[in-house]
Amino acid sequence: MKQNTRPNAARPRRRRFRLERLVLPAVLAAAVFAVGLTLSDQAARMRSLQEEETALRSQVEELQSERARLMHMIDYAGTDAYVEQIARGTLGWVKEGETRYVFED
Numbered sequence: 001m002k003q004n005t006r007p008n009a010a011r012p013r014r015r016r017f018r019l020e021r022l023v024l025p026a027v028l029a030a031a032v033f034a035v036g037l038t039l040s041d042q043a044a045r046m047r048s049l050q051e052e053e054t055a056l057r058s059q060v061e062e063l064q065s066e067r068a069r070l071m072h073m074i075d076y077a078g079t080d081a082y083v084e085q086i087a088r089g090t091l092g093w094v095k096e097g098e099t100r101y102v103f104e105d
Contacts, residue, residue, distance in 0.1 A: 076082050087093040094100045 092100065
């Protein structure tokens, strides 16, 4: 059997610090951080867009209701009942045989 002739053979070797061993973990950590930051920003943007979509949908519903009301008014404005209502209420017209009363404030 051959014995080790080096004087420090029994002592464990100390590993030397190498900068190269930190490069890969540092790059990976930076990449994970960048991806996390991007995802966080995208999630915030998505929430903002969803809130805007909800508000716009509500506005569309209101405008559709207003449009339906206006279409009904347009249809009503072409009837004889509307013409009579305007003539009596605004212009003060009365039918033949009716008496008009005017009250002063």
